[in-house]
Amino acid sequence: MSSEGQNLPSSAELAEMDRDQLVKLGTKLDGVELVDYPDPWPVKGTRAEKRAERSVALWFAIAALFGLGFVVALIWWPWQYKAPEQSGTFLYSLYTPMLGVTLGVTVLALGIGVVSYTKKFVPAELAVQDRHDGEGEGSPEIDRKTIVAQLEDAGSRSTIARRSLVKRTVGLAGGALGLGVVALPVASFIKSPWKGDPADTLWHTPWAPEYQGEPVYLRRYTGDSSQIDLIRPEDLDAGGMETVFPFHESERNDPEKLGAVFTRSDTPVMLIRLRPEDAAKVIKRKGQEDFNFGEYYAYSKVCTHVGCPASLFEQRTNRILCPCHQSQFNALEYGKPIFGPATRALPQLPITVDAQGYLIARSDFIEPVGPAFWERKS
Numbered sequence: 291m292s293s294e295g296q297n298l299p300s301s302a303e304l305a306e307m308d309r310d311q312l313v314k315l316g317t318k319l320d321g322v323e324l325v326d327y328p329d330p331w332p333v334k335g336t337r338a339e340k341r342a343e344r345s346v347a348l349w350f351a352i353a354a355l356f357g358l359g360f361v362v363a364l365i366w367w368p369w370q371y372k373a374p375e376q377s378g379t380f381l382y383s384l385y386t387p388m389l390g391v392t393l394g395v396t397v398l399a400l401g402i403g404v405v406s407y408t409k410k411f412v413p414a415e416l417a418v419q420d421r422h423d424g425e426g427e428g429s430p431e432i433d434r435k436t437i438v439a440q441l442e443d444a445g446s447r448s449t450i451a452r453r454s455l456v457k458r459t460v461g462l463a464g465g466a467l468g469l470g471v472v473a474l475p476v477a478s479f480i481k482s483p484w485k486g487d488p489a490d491t492l493w494h495t496p497w498a499p500e501y502q503g504e505p506v507y508l509r510r511y512t513g514d515s516s517q518i519d520l521i522r523p524e525d526l527d528a529g530g531m532e533t534v535f536p537f538h539e540s541e542r543n544d545p546e547k548l549g550a551v552f553t554r555s556d557t558p559v560m561l562i563r564l565r566p567e568d569a570a571k572v573i574k575r576k577g578q579e580d581f582n583f584g585e586y587y588a589y590s591k592v593c594t595h596v597g598c599p600a601s602l603f604e605q606r607t608n609r610i611l612c613p614c615h616q617s618q619f620n621a622l623e624y625g626k627p628i629f630g631p632a633t634r635a636l637p638q639l640p641i642t643v644d645a646q647g648y649l650i651a652r653s654d655f656i657e658p659v660g661p662a663f664w665e666r667k668s
């Protein structure tokens with residue numbers, strides 16, 4: 291730190307020096323001369339100073355307010371997906387914007403508060419520094435003492451110690467932001483996505499009939515969840531694929547239930563009509579020999595790897611592709627995985643046609659859909 295040839299004070303002299311002298315020494319050793327180091331508020335307690343303090347505190351208060359707003363939005367705002375026709379869609383659609391706006395304003399206000407405090411209360415010194423080759427040296431003790439003195443001086447001249455309003459609002463803003471950071475990982479444990487579902491919900495899907503013998507129809511989504519569009523075999527061309535959802539007759543006049551079926555992750559099913567020449571090559575899984583209806587096969591659309599929608603059907607090869615990690619399943623061999631990280635076949639939905647000619651599910655899946663979970667044996 292010191293320039294060559296400079297007289298360095300001894301340890302005893304260092305111990306005698308006050309903070310101002312140490313600051314001057316430190317800057318001198320760095321080749322910096324403090325020309326002017328004015329106190330921005332030489333007269334303490336003026337109305338102008340108090341006004342400046344309040345304006346800084348206001349930014350921190352805004353940051354605290356929006357930080358708390360972020361935590362509230364994260365935990366209490368309606369976050370579960372609602373189809374456009376369901377009640378509560380508008381509030382749900384504001385969930386992400388609410389998080390973005392509250393967190394954004396918190397960080398912005400905090401930043402403005404810090405910059406504003408620095409401009410208003412931290413002395414703007416005028417210093418001159420000579421160019422040097424950067425190979426200066428100083429004793430470690432001098433370095434330590436002068437640097438500590440400079441840091442203490444910066445802290446003292448910033449006058450933060452006596453600005454209780456600013457300190458309180460900074461604490462509030464920092465606390466609210468910290469709360470948000472903690473709430474982010476914790477929030478997902480506070481609200482259960484399974485709330486209201488039966489305890490064994492992972493083992494069943496809405497394809498299960500609600501009473502013995504209830505037909506569960508295959509229904510397509512038209513973009514309007516209140517519209518009930520059932521499927522007949524002739525609706526699908528050979529080699530075609532259609533995504534279908536379950537429909538229970540008891541839900542006909544219940545818009546909430548009609549829409550809810552599209553918001554669940556375990557309902558989508560791929561209905562595939564094989565070409566006759568491909569249907570002849572099908573290898574069926576033991577115990578599932580009658581799950582298809584002629585050339586029609588229905589597989590869960592939830593990838594057995596980590597649950598992405600395996601929504602691509604390649605007609606030429608009869609492969610079902612998952613775009614997430616490129617797993618491929620063979621539609622001609624009970625949805626067996628033939629490429630990629632998935633290790634289990636896509637569960638097959640047993641289907642048939644009712645007396646009116648509509649495709650229906652004969653039962654729920656006979657195994658859980660989607661990826662593994664802790665209680666699953668296979």
Ligand code: FES
Pocket residue numbers: 593594595596597598600612613614615616617630631632
């Ligand atoms: S989720 Fe389908 S391959 Fe990973």
